[in-house]
Amino acid sequence: MKNQRRVFLKGLATASLATALPWTKCAAKEKDASPAMVPAVIGSGKMKLSFRPYELQLEHTFTVAGNSRDTTPVVLVEIQYEGHTGYGEASMPPYLGESQESVIRFLRKVKLDQFKDPFLLDDILAYVDSLDEGNRAAKACVDIALHDLIGKLVDKPLHKLWGINPANTPMTSFTIGIDTPEMVKKKTAEAARFKVLKVKLGGGNDREMIQSVRSVTDVPIYVDVNQGWSDKHQALDMVHWLAEQGTEFVEQPLPKTAVADLTWLTANSPLPIIADEAFQRLGDIAAFQGVYSGINIKLMKSTGLREAQKMITVARALDMKVMIGCMTETSCAVSAAAQLSPLVDWADLDGNLLITNDLYEGVEVIEGKLTLNDLPGIGIRKRDV
Structure with a gap:
């Protein structure tokens, strides 16, 4: 066949x-x-x-x-x-x-x-x-x-080759990095066209970060702590507060090595707890069942699209949530990941939107939603620069 x-x-x-x-x-x-x-x-x-x-x-x-x-x-x-x-x-x-x-x-x-x-x-x-x-x-x-x-x-x-319906692409979040209240408000205002924001926490000013965002917008929030918390009880208290602020999930709240604490937090959390730094390749997924609610797939961790497809299948079989994310990248890698985005629960594919010197054009964000084009392959063309 x-x-x-x-x-x-x-x-x-x-x-x-x-x-x-x-x-x-x-x-x-x-x-x-x-x-x-x-x-x-x-x-x-x-x-x-x-x-x-x-x-x-x-x-x-x-x-x-x-x-x-x-x-x-x-x-x-x-x-x-x-x-x-x-x-x-x-x-x-x-x-x-x-x-x-x-x-x-x-x-x-x-x-x-x-x-x-x-x-x-x-x-x-x-x-x-x-x-x-x-x-x-x-x-x-x-x-x-x-x-x-x-x-x-x-x-x-x-x-199209994979039989994926492009109409099912999710909204993509736009990332707000850790910063002063004034800069957070400025970045949030600049991201007005996005229907969901991803807010980085773990810098010691977590509540201030969320309150600064909330002073500008009431759109849903994804939270990424990048292993920045250390105590599971304080983390749970913070997750409960974040749930009240319109947060949809919390990504990598504790160090990836704190498996027992993460298992406890996931079992008691009102929000899904998503693996990022802890999760790299296909073989990691089975061990994370019960430790996390879901996984964040990134092509730079998964070695590319071939393994990322398999990750989605395995995670679904284990009843885990799936997010697809990116690093800071051009439209090349972001557009490649976007080809799989209709298959996932959440997308954080904004890495190309955070840079000023993108050499390619590809997937677009229209009214906050990832929008695939009909260009062949990963859907990009070089900019004429």
Whole structure:
């Protein structure tokens, strides 16, 4: 059946897609680029992998429990095959433990030219995963680019290939980082077009943060503590208060290592408790049943779309809630994740909206709702910059 499906999909392939912009045309000036971080092309066969570092500039300083930043390093990827180009991206916020250097070292090991058929995703991605432990964002950028390439080869967006109804996309939250009351009010006012906000807590000013948001808007709130609380009893008191403030769930309230405390909190909480930092890959899910109410899937943790799809299936089978989120990313990775968004309970896909130098355009937010387009693959095109 798989072989028949591949033959069918290949039969739909068209050579009529517009030629992608040259890879060098959108190159932005990089700061202190080392010799190991210049654009590179790997492979002499049919599939050719190229990559380069890029630095995302945030519109506002982004503060969560534990750190602040004004930029996020990413690596942008292209896979070329028979006149088509698939785009991918690896984003490396501090807690992932990856860097542009580590991603590029990993990508230099990837030899896609040994595979003659990009539709052999199981084989290709199993090979990529076997190259080294960890490196989840590096693996994700290859996965995303391959999925984009396949969609372009058959001239269909991924959501159509997967039989997903684009009308069922959820609202996406917009993130308000930890800040002063004045800045929180300003950010909240700027986010007026969003129907739900995600508020970062855990910085010691939690009630002030929520009260500042509530002074501007009454839209529903998602709360993300980023492991910023330490006492389970104080956490439960805070969750009860948050429930009264129109909060829908609380994400990673306690350290990921505090499994017994998290199990107790989930059992007693009036709100769903969602795993984020504790949750990385498919094999983690079963152990979280009863510890958390649900999981937050991010492509940079799951190694990409292939495993993310499986995560949704397993979580549903275990009667767990599902959220799909993102790091600070361009529209490339965000649009890829958005292809799966109709299958989840909640979405936090705003990473591209927090930056000022997005190289792509893709999924849109219209009246707060994620809106997929009919572009093939992950649904993006390069901006003409």
